[in-house]
Structure formats: structure tokens, C-alpha cells
Amino acid sequence: MAKDRLIRVAALSSGEVVVDLKQRAGGRGAYICPMWECVVVAYKRKALEASLKGGVPTDIYIELLKNAQLATGDLWKPKRKR
Numbered sequence: 001m002a003k004d005r006l007i008r009v010a011a012l013s014s015g016e017v018v019v020d021l022k023q024r025a026g027g028r029g030a031y032i033c034p035m036w037e038c039v040v041v042a043y044k045r046k047a048l049e050a051s052l053k054g055g056v057p058t059d060i061y062i063e064l065l066k067n068a069q070l071a072t073g074d075l076w077k078p079k080r081k082r
């Protein structure tokens, strides 16, 4: 996915972590797909914490979920019952 379609999360020099939808905030940045599944996986693996080298409030992940959508096609297929 092109970088301009990813959501940027920035760790500002003040230590505050923000969802940087306009991609204009300074500080260290991490990018995440605007897909619900990717946000959930990142939350479980603490991927943003690793990229930003610091704590990320749960509120940030909630905000990401609000800006995400369900993946379709190959990215996500519902499991069928056998």
C-alpha cells in the first residue's frame, strides 16, 4: 500500500503520541494500514510501541480503529465452519 494511504502516528518531542492524519506532525513517525485487522494486530504485537520506541495509549489504537475500515478481498476472508 502506498505510503500516502497509510495512517501516520507520531511521537512528538513532548512525548505525546498523536494520530497524524495530515502527516505534518514532527517527531518520530510510524505508519499503519487503515485496516481494522492491521490495527488489531499492531495492538496485540505492540508494533507502534516498537516503532516509536515508547508507550502508546490505548486511545491511539481506538482512534486508529475509527479511521480504519474492514479489509476486503485477499486481506481478509471469513473462516467457514466445517
Ligand SMILES: [Zn+2]
Pocket (backbone or CB within 6 Å): 032, 033, 035, 038
Ligand atoms: Zn496492514
